[in-house]
Structures are given as C-alpha cells and as structure tokens.
Amino acid sequence: MNERVIFQSAVPLDNPYRCAGSLAAWQTEIGENVLGNSRLMLALSAGFAGPLLQPLSVEGGGFHFRGGSSTGKTTALQIAGSVWGGGGINGYVGTWRATSNGLEGIAALHCDTLLCLDEIGQIDAREAGQVAYMLSNGQGKARAGRGGEARKAAEWRVLFLSSGEISLAQKMAEDSRNRRVMAGQEVRIVDIVADAGAGMGIFEDLHGFTGPDALARHFKAAASRNYGHPSIAFLKKLVEDQSGNVERVAELMKAFQEKNMAAGADGQVSRVLARFALAAAAGELALEFNVLPWTSGDAFAAAKTCFDAWIVGRGGTDAAEDREAISVVRRFLEAHGASRFELVQGDLETPDQTIDTRVINRAGFVRVRNGEREYIFLPEAWKEVCAGMDPGRVARVLVGRSFMLTGADGKPQTKQRLPGISKSARCYVVSADILADD
Numbered sequence: 001m002n003e004r005v006i007f008q009s010a011v012p013l014d015n016p017y018r019c020a021g022s023l024a025a026w027q028t029e030i031g032e033n034v035l036g037n038s039r040l041m042l043a044l045s046a047g048f049a050g051p052l053l054q055p056l057s058v059e060g061g062g063f064h065f066r067g068g069s070s071t072g073k074t075t076a077l078q079i080a081g082s083v084w085g086g087g088g089i090n091g092y093v094g095t096w097r098a099t100s101n102g103l104e105g106i107a108a109l110h111c112d113t114l115l116c117l118d119e120i121g122q123i124d125a126r127e128a129g130q131v132a133y134m135l136s137n138g139q140g141k142a143r144a145g146r147g148g149e150a151r152k153a154a155e156w157r158v159l160f161l162s163s164g165e166i167s168l169a170q171k172m173a174e175d176s177r178n179r180r181v182m183a184g185q186e187v188r189i190v191d192i193v194a195d196a197g198a199g200m201g202i203f204e205d206l207h208g209f210t211g212p213d214a215l216a217r218h219f220k221a222a223a224s225r226n227y228g229h230p231s232i233a234f235l236k237k238l239v240e241d242q243s244g245n246v247e248r249v250a251e252l253m254k255a256f257q258e259k260n261m262a263a264g265a266d267g268q269v270s271r272v273l274a275r276f277a278l279a280a281a282a283g284e285l286a287l288e289f290n291v292l293p294w295t296s297g298d299a300f301a302a303a304k305t306c307f308d309a310w311i312v313g314r315g316g317t318d319a320a321e322d323r324e325a326i327s328v329v330r331r332f333l334e335a336h337g338a339s340r341f342e343l344v345q346g347d348l349e350t351p352d353q354t355i356d357t358r359v360i361n362r363a364g365f366v367r368v369r370n371g372e373r374e375y376i377f378l379p380e381a382w383k384e385v386c387a388g389m390d391p392g393r394v395a396r397v398l399v400g401r402s403f404m405l406t407g408a409d410g411k412p413q414t415k416q417r418l419p420g421i422s423k424s425a426r427c428y429v430v431s432a433d434i435l436a437d438d
C-alpha cells in the first residue's frame with residue numbers, strides 16, 4: 001500500500017502553484033494596501049472566483065484591464081496571481097504571446113483557478129477573436145487522431161484576467177480583413193479602463209506611499225515574496241462546508257445583481273453583470289473567511305465601481321449590436337452620402353441643394369421631404385449598407401430610434417415610386433437625422 005507514485009506530465013509546463021512567504025505578510029503587504037483601489041480589489045476578488053465556477057454552474061470569462069504603458073496593469077495581474085502562486089521571473093502571470101493551441105494547454109492547466117494573461121497586444125490579430133470564445137467556452141479545438149478518429153478536445157473552466165494597451169476589439173481590427181467584433185466576444189472579455197480617474201493610473205489610494213510608481217514597485221516586490229497561501233486558506237474554508245458556502249455565494253451574487261441591474265438593460269449587460277457579481281461575491285466570501293483583510297461590503301463597492309466604468313466604456317446599457325447597427329448606417333452615409341445616391345426629382349424643396357446626377361455605383365436614392373433629406377435603399381443595396389449584420393435587425397433598430405420611415409403596418413419597408421421603375425418598390429427609407437443624432 002505504500003507504493004510511491006510519481007506523476008510525470010506529458011506537458012512540459014512549469015507548475016505555477018507554489019507557495020512562499022506567509023498569509024499574514026501577504027495580508028499586510030498586499031491585502032491591506034489594495035483597499036480603496038477599485039481595479040486592484042476587483043482583480044483580487046476575481047482571483048478567488050475560479051473554484052466557485054463549477055459548484056455554481058456559472059460561465060467562465062475574463063476581465064481585461066486596458067490602458068497606457070506604466071499605469072499598473074501588469075501589477076494588478078501580479079497581485080491577483082499571488083493568490084495562487086508565483087516564482088520564476090514573471091511570477092504567476094502568463095502572457096498572451098501564444099498560439100491558440102498553446103493557450104488551450106495553458107487554460108487547461110488553470111482549470112478552476114485563475115488564469116492571468118498579460119499584454120493582449122502580443123497575440124496574433126487573426127486569432128484574438130476565436131481565442132476570446134475558446135477561453136470562455138472552455139473547450140479546445142476538436143482534432144482528429146492519427147487514424148482520423150475523433151480525439152477528445154481539451155476542456156477547462158476558467159476565470160481570467162488580462163491586460164493590454166488596447167482592447168480586444170482594437171486587436172481584432174489590426175487584422176487586414178477587419179472582422180467586426182461580435183457582441184459575444186465583448187461579453188466574454190469585459191473591457192475595463194485601467195485608469196481609475198484619480199490621476200494615478202490604476203491607483204486611487206496610495207496608503208502613504210510617495211507616489212503611484214512607489215506603490216506599484218511595492219506591490220510587485222510583495223507579490224514576489226508572498227504567494228500561494230491565500231488560495232490554500234480560502235480552499236480549506238470553502239470545503240469545510242461546501243454546500244453552505246456555495247449557497248452563501250449564490251445569495252451574495254443575487255444581491256449584487258439586484259442592486260446594480262439597470263432597468264431595461266440588454267441581456268449582454270446582465271451577463272456581464274453576472275461576471276462582476278461572481279467576482280464581488282468571491283471577494284466577500286474571502287473576507288468572511290478572513291483571508292482578505294477587508295470589511296463587509298468592500299468587495300461589492302470595488303466591483304460596482306468597475307462595473308460602472310465598463311458601462312461608461314461601452315456607451316450605455318443597450319445591446320452592442322444596436323449601437324453597431326446605427327454606426328454601420330452612419331458610416332455608410334458619411335462615406336457615400338454625397339456620391340452614390342440618385343436624386344429623386346420633384347420633391348426638392350430647397351432649390352439650392354444641387355446634387356450631381358451622374359451617379360456611379362448607385363447605392364440608392366435621395367430626396368428632400370419637409371426640408372429633411374431621406375436616403376432610400378432597395379433591399380439588395382440595404383444588405384451592402386448593413387455590412388454583414390442582419391439587415392432586418394438593423395432596420396428594426398433604426399425604426400426604434402425613429403431614423404427609419406415605417407409603413408402603415410409599422411414595418412420598416414415602405415412602398416416608394418422611384419425613377420426608372422414603373423411600379424412602386426419596397427424600400428428602406430432612412431432619415432438624414434441619423435447623421436446628426438448621438
């Protein structure tokens with residue numbers, strides 16, 4: 001029975017789950033000094049959330065800190081990473097500098113714990129979007145074995161923290177094919193502006209340090225001396241009463257969501273709110289376990305500040321596709337409004353508006369009605385305007401904002417008489433107001 005078993009992994013990766021220093025030193029040097037710093041507190045709270053994903057059956061995903069160089073983004077990741085481990089040159093923090101295949105292995109190694117990926121700028125723009133889905137959905141690519149048989153794909157559940165000078169959307173736009181960021185990708189990697197607005201980068205409270213630079217250096221040094229103990233202390237408490245604790249977290253999450261859900265907000269917002277709620281609840285649980293030296297409500301307050309920053313960053317609580325719908329039509333009219341529309345004669349009320357009638361590559365028609373310009377599109381041209389988005393949805397969004405004329409039935413298509421077409425045709429009519437209104 002005393003057989004000694006040595007596990008030899010096929011994966012030549014370093015084990016990051018090491019311990020150094022002590023929990024008490026970690027609490028004074030890191031835990032106390034992050035107080036009042038919302039981004040750092042969110043990162044730390046999220047650091048404890050990984051083991052709760054499975055018992056709560058909530059989806060994985062990430063928080064991304066975006067901002068200029070030397071604002072403290074990597075420091076935030078290092079602090080959170082010190083919950084789980086460290087050692088080596090970069091401590092617990094990994095990098096985006098990997099292929100999607102490489103990241104599969106790394107994600108699997110961080111299943112149910114915390115994954116920290118620094119410098120999103122380093123991943124290939126063509127892979128960035130897919131990787132966002134892959135990390136959060138928890139499944140690697142299905143591959144065939146040597147004989148063509150299906151091999152089991154790698155699986156994981158992970159909450160990750162990321163940093164970079166640019167957002168996922170900006171990274172993806174670097175690809176020459178310029179694929180649009182899907183709303184689903186933005187929901188999976190929640191983009192938070194690193195600058196907390198206090199003129200000190202990511203920091204808001206310096207705790208007596210001479211400047212943000214000194215505090216950042218202190219945190220880096222502290223995280224390289226003390227790591228690994230917080231997660232062990234947290235997990236010990238968690239398993240003492242697993243079901244009771246999971247119930248407690250669920251209750252905390254619900255409280256956070258109820259408090260912060262804006263009325264009428266889109267489903268994407270509530271999904272992201274759930275991620276913030278999970279981090280907030282994990283932070284509160286860690287403080288109830290006396291692992292984080294904070295007082296009740298601290299983790300909630302920090303998560304709320306960051307959630308508000310996310311809402312401001314995305315431009316409100318509408319669905320991302322709704323905002324994108326307006327912006328694609330706006331972009332099209334800005335680029336082509338003067339050149340690709342044939343004037344519908346007869347309705348021109350303002351005589352000095354002369355429009356060149358030699359239209360090349362016509363996209364639609366333009367007329368002036370009640371002093372307002374209106375752009376008229378036939379259904380096929382409308383698809384071009386929508387640039388890959390669902391044309392019906394774009395039309396409905398515009399109707400909702402009164403930028404599109406509706407028929408008597410309230411539908412977006414209306415019958416119009418157009419030059420060169422003997423019968424009236426079903427068209428989309430967009431008011432030029434769309435160019436003016438925010």
Ligand SMILES: Nc1ncnc2c1ncn2[C@@H]1O[C@H](COP(=O)(O)OP(=O)(O)OP(=O)(O)O)[C@@H](O)[C@H]1O
Nearest residue numbers: 068069070071072073074075200201202212213216
């Ligand atoms: N908010 C800040 N204000 C001033 N200096 C800072 C701030 N944050 C970090 N620094 C300085 O920058 C150094 C690097 O910090 P950190 O690695 O966290 O930066 P970063 O935001 O990740 O930058 P980069 O985008 O270049 O990776 C720190 O050692 C510190 O000297």
Ligand SMILES: [Mg+2]
Nearest residue numbers: 073074118163
């Ligand atoms: Mg950095």
